[in-house]
Amino acid sequence: MTDRTTTSRTDIRGFRAGDGPQVVEVWRRSAPADSVSADRFRSLVLLDTNFDPEGLRVAVDGDRVVGAAYAVRRLTPMTGTDLEPEQGWIPFFFVDPDARGRGLGRRLLADALAWLHGHGRTQVDFSSYTPNYVLPGLDAETYPEAARLLESLGFRTLYEAEAMDRGLVGYRFPEEVARRVEELTARGYRFGTPSDDDLVDLFALAGSHFGPDWACTIRACLAAGTPLDRIVVVRDPAGRMIGWAMHGAFDAVDERFGPIGVLEEMRGTGLGEVLLHLVLERMRARRAHSAWFLWTGAQSPAGHMYRKTGFTTTRVFRVMRRTAAR
Numbered sequence: 001m002t003d004r005t006t007t008s009r010t011d012i013r014g015f016r017a018g019d020g021p022q023v024v025e026v027w028r029r030s031a032p033a034d035s036v037s038a039d040r041f042r043s044l045v046l047l048d049t050n051f052d053p054e055g056l057r058v059a060v061d062g063d064r065v066v067g068a069a070y071a072v073r074r075l076t077p078m079t080g081t082d083l084e085p086e087q088g089w090i091p092f093f094f095v096d097p098d099a100r101g102r103g104l105g106r107r108l109l110a111d112a113l114a115w116l117h118g119h120g121r122t123q124v125d126f127s128s129y130t131p132n133y134v135l136p137g138l139d140a141e142t143y144p145e146a147a148r149l150l151e152s153l154g155f156r157t158l159y160e161a162e163a164m165d166r167g168l169v170g171y172r173f174p175e176e177v178a179r180r181v182e183e184l185t186a187r188g189y190r191f192g193t194p195s196d197d198d199l200v201d202l203f204a205l206a207g208s209h210f211g212p213d214w215a216c217t218i219r220a221c222l223a224a225g226t227p228l229d230r231i232v233v234v235r236d237p238a239g240r241m242i243g244w245a246m247h248g249a250f251d252a253v254d255e256r257f258g259p260i261g262v263l264e265e266m267r268g269t270g271l272g273e274v275l276l277h278l279v280l281e282r283m284r285a286r287r288a289h290s291a292w293f294l295w296t297g298a299q300s301p302a303g304h305m306y307r308k309t310g311f312t313t314t315r316v317f318r319v320m321r322r323t324a325a326r
Contacts, residue, residue: 010061010104012111014054020046022065023058030067030094033142034135040251044091044132049076057112059095059104067104069093071112072129073121079212088121089129093146105149113153117324126155126320130213131220136161136295137317147318155320162303164311165292171284177277180270188237189271191278193229194244201241202233210261217259221249230254232278234271242266245275247283247291254283257291260302272305280309 015023020041028035036044045051050072059067070091074083090112095105116124127137137160140147181191194202199222207215222228231246243262248254257279262272283291292314296303 010059010066010099010102010107012057012059012108015056015058016053019058019065023056023068026065026067026096027092027094030096031092031143033139036134043251044134045070048072048132050074055112055115057108057115059099059108061099065096066099067093067095067108069108069112071116071124073116073119078130078216079207085120086122088116088119088124089127090116090124091127091129091132092134105146106153109149109153113322113324122324124155124322124324125158126150126322128319131216135317136163137319139315139317141316150320150322153322154324155322157318158321159319160298161295161317161319162298162313163292163294163315163317164296164306165290165314166280166306166309166311167290168280168284168288171280173277173281177270177274181274181278184269184271184274190235191232191274194231194233195228198233198241202231202244205241205244205263206259206261209263210259214259214261217249218246221252224252226252229282232275232282234275236266243271243275245272245279247279247288254286255288255290255292257283258293258295267301272302273309276305276309 021038024036024038024041027041045056052072052075055071055073057069057071058065070093071088072091073088077083090109093105093108093112095108113124127133127135138147138150185191203215203219206218218231226248230248231244233241233244236242243260243266245258245260247257249259250256257276260272260275260279262275280291291311294315294317296306298313298316
């Protein structure tokens, strides 16, 4: 009887001015492994060009926020004019621990899905929204109840992404990689920090060969003040930019490595490993104690390269999708 009364008093509505501090606090209590600060919430959600306050579905019990589910669709194209009219995302949802066991999580997700469907979105991903993803997907080991709930609502795993870490205390640039740098340099390859003018080629390389979100990420972090020396680029003997690696691109966190990219035709030459170590060397020079990132394929060439370099898997995320009829 108590549960039914409490549930009936819990309303779900769009985000309103004044909700922010409570949303952040309930998020912290609900997902302590992935806590958020007020400034990060502002950056990831409120300042997102695709943010619609009605899409941030907030559960309130009286004047108290007890949960939220964020539904988002493109209002601004990532590139060109493509608004991905059938695609929607749910980057996060949570319920206050004191309000669980009453079906509120299911209500929130159903409400968020209905909101997206009302805007024509028939394909919904959890939670690989770019450019402002919170996590690549669902960490089912940390949040088993959330995994069961998403699956019961029709979400299916597309693939898994691995987060990895590597300690940098005592890091030394490997001698074999140093020799490889010397060999490539002698053949006319040039490694270094990009100049302002080099950014034109960097954006073209990232956007054309690795996805528009990568170019947007690099552009956004530099516009926000990330120094150019966080990036290492490489040009081939003909002067063509063929790869880059960097750190500090996300949330101005110096210890977060990536993104990194090498033209597909140049893979297998050792360039990726060289770029990785050139950036790790710079990170250690800045007194970083570790290097970490959130997303790589376990069996991808990049995944094998990271493990060879001493990275180990710390978390596994399921990228999930739900497809519904129109």
